[in-house]
Amino acid sequence: MAVALSTCASCVAAPAQQPVATPAAGAPVFAGFPAYAATVVVPRIDVHAQPSDTSGVVVRLNKRNENGAPQTFLLKRSRRGVDGRAWYNVQLPIRPNGSTGWIRADDVDVSGIRYALVVHLVSFRLDLLDNNRRIETFPIGVGAQNTPTPAGRYYVKELIQPPDPNTIYGRYVLGLSGFSNVLLHWPGGGVIGIHGTNDPSSIGRRVSHGCIRMSNENITRLARLLPLGTPVSVEAS
Numbered sequence: 001m002a003v004a005l006s007t008c009a010s011c012v013a014a015p016a017q018q019p020v021a022t023p024a025a026g027a028p029v030f031a032g033f034p035a036y037a038a039t040v041v042v043p044r045i046d047v048h049a050q051p052s053d054t055s056g057v058v059v060r061l062n063k064r065n066e067n068g069a070p071q072t073f074l075l076k077r078s079r080r081g082v083d084g085r086a087w088y089n090v091q092l093p094i095r096p097n098g099s100t101g102w103i104r105a106d107d108v109d110v111s112g113i114r115y116a117l118v119v120h121l122v123s124f125r126l127d128l129l130d131n132n133r134r135i136e137t138f139p140i141g142v143g144a145q146n147t148p149t150p151a152g153r154y155y156v157k158e159l160i161q162p163p164d165p166n167t168i169y170g171r172y173v174l175g176l177s178g179f180s181n182v183l184l185h186w187p188g189g190g191v192i193g194i195h196g197t198n199d200p201s202s203i204g205r206r207v208s209h210g211c212i213r214m215s216n217e218n219i220t221r222l223a224r225l226l227p228l229g230t231p232v233s234v235e236a237s
Contacts (some may be wrong), residue, residue, distance in 0.1 A: 011069040013032065014159040017111030030078070033112030034132050036148035037155075037229020038090055040071040041109055051079050051087035058101040059094055065200035067175070069158035072228040074177070075110060078101060093157045095189075097150060110156040115226055117194070119212055119234040121149055124195070124204045126212065128222070139201045140194075141213035147182055149210050151236040154178040155229055160193075170196020170216045172223040176232055180210040194232070195219060 017037055020030065030036050049056045050070045065071050073090035079085045079102075086105035091098065118127040118134075121142050128136040143149035158175040165171045173195040180190035185210070194212040196219035197203070203213055212234075214222075 008163060010163075011067045011158050012087070012161045013022040014069075014223075014228045015225060017044065017229065018236045019111065020112050023093065030075070030110070030112075033114055033229050034116060034129075035113040035229070036183070037111045037113055037227065038073045038075045038088055038103065040073075040106040040107060041227070042107045045071070045103060045107050047090075047092060047103055051081040051089075053083070053104075055102070058099070059092065065093070065158060067158050067160060069175075070228060072155075073103070073108070074155040074158055074229055074231060077103070077193065078214045091153075091155060091177060095179050097152050097154070097181075097225045111227070111229065113227060113231065114231050116231045117222075117226075117233070119149070119194075120234065121151065121236055122235065126214065128225075138218045139203050139216055141197070141205050141207050142156070142207045143180075143208050143210040147209045148206075149208070149212060149234060150178060150181045151234045152178055154192075154234065156226055156232060157228065159223055159228070165216065168196050168197055168199065170198060170214075170219055170221045171220040172196055174226065175220065178234075181207060194222070 047058045076089040079087050079147045087102050097101050114131050116129040126138045126140045127134045154176040156174050157177045160173040162169045173193045175193045178192050183190040192210045196216040
C-alpha cells in the first residue's frame, strides 16, 4: 500500500550513520563511500534553487519530518557558492519525485552510506548492496496494475514501527522519499515505502497501492541494518 499509517505509529531510531568530517567552507570532495546522507541540524532549513542565499526557496523544512524522523536528504554533489561557503545539492522528500535543491553545508551533518537497495519490479525481487556489491536478494510484492510502484531513484527517509505488527504493514516500514504517481490525494500524500506484511501470499504479486512488500523477517533485517539516507533504486525492468 501507499503509506497511510495511523498517527499511533511511531518513528524509531534507524541504525547509526557513519559521520564524515568536512570543512566548513569551500567545496568538499567526498570519497570512501558509495553515497552520503545530509541530516539537518538547525531548527528549520531553507532549500534553495541555486547555491546562494539570494536564490528562490524551493521548500522550507523542519529539523524533523511529519512523522518525527530526523530530516534527511541524499547528497548529490557539493559546490562553492558565490559567498565562498560550501553548499550541497541534495535530493528531497517532496513531489515531484526526484526533486533536488541546494542547502548550506553548515545546516547539516554529512554521513557516509555503505548500503543501497535495488528493486526489480518485473522479477519481484529486491537486492541489498554493500559497497556496490550485491550480498542478498529478497522476494517482494509490488504495486497493482492501477496503482503501480513508480520507478525512480529514492532514499530511505524514515523508519516506522506500526503499533500492531499483524497488519498489512507488518513489523516495520521504511518510508521512502518518493510518491505514488496516481494516488495524489492519498492520506499522507501517497508516500511509498518498503514494509512487512501479515499476508505472505501477497509476495511475488502485483497487489499493493504502490508500496513494496516483504516478509516480516526480511523487513526486520533491513530495519536493523539500513541508516536513513540509504539509496533505493526502483527499476522497471
